[in-house]
Amino acid sequence: MSDSSLISYNMPCSHLSFVCFLGKKGHKGRGKQFSNPEEIDRQMKAQRELEANGGVEKEEEKSSGSDDSSSEEEDVNKKKSGVEGLIEIENPNRISQKSKKVTELDVNAPKELSRREREEIEKQKAKERYMKLHLEGKTDQARADLARLAIIKKQREDAQKKRDGLKKEKEAEDSKSKR
Numbered sequence: 810m811s812d813s814s815l816i817s818y819n820m821p822c823s824h825l826s827f828v829c830f831l832g833k834k835g836h837k838g839r840g841k842q843f844s845n846p847e848e849i850d851r852q853m854k855a856q857r858e859l860e861a862n863g864g865v866e867k868e869e870e871k872s873s874g875s876d877d878s879s880s881e882e883e884d885v886n887k888k889k890s891g892v893e894g895l896i897e898i899e900n901p902n903r904i905s906q907k908s909k910k911v912t913e914l915d916v917n918a919p920k921e922l923s924r925r926e927r928e929e930i931e932k933q934k935a936k937e938r939y940m941k942l943h944l945e946g947k948t949d950q951a952r953a954d955l956a957r958l959a960i961i962k963k964q965r966e967d968a969q970k971k972r973d974g975l976k977k978e979k980e981a982e983d984s985k986s987k988r
Contacts, residue, residue: 922930943951 939948942948946952946955
């Protein structure tokens with residue numbers, strides 16, 4: 810029987826020379842790492858020096874690396890080769906804010922409304938127009954409502970006449986039976 814057949818999927822293989830966690834390995838049993846006090850002191854000292862110098866060390870390293878300032882200017886002024894020189898890439902959706910002079914501003918000019926505000930105002934005006942026509946009875950819905958009301962009114966009048974007729978007949982029978 811081989812060692813691989815004895816491997817349990819849930820338990821580590823401590824009897825083998827390698828760890829055989831087949832699932833995810835946990836992190837809680839790892840060894841702790843402690844910083845050396847000398848290392849901490851050295852890092853803090855370097856941090857203080859950097860803050861005291863205000864980053865001068867980096868600038869000194871840069872200036873010692875390049876003696877000629879003209880070589881830097883050449884890199885900046887260097888023309889773009891190939892397609893880069895022909896195409897200017899710019900975001901077409903970006904709106905640049907251009908400052909206006911106070912003399913150019915027109916305070917009396919009417920303020921332009923946004924699309925949503927304009928649509929809202931148009932919607933309200935259309936609703937008012939429709940309600941006015943509806944009250945005058947000129948819309949299709951108003952005509953249908955008036956026709957429906959006329960039919961209901963006629964049915965109620967017919968029902969009232971019928972009730973009155975039955976009431977009169979009943980009174981006539983009552984008066985005959987009393988005699």
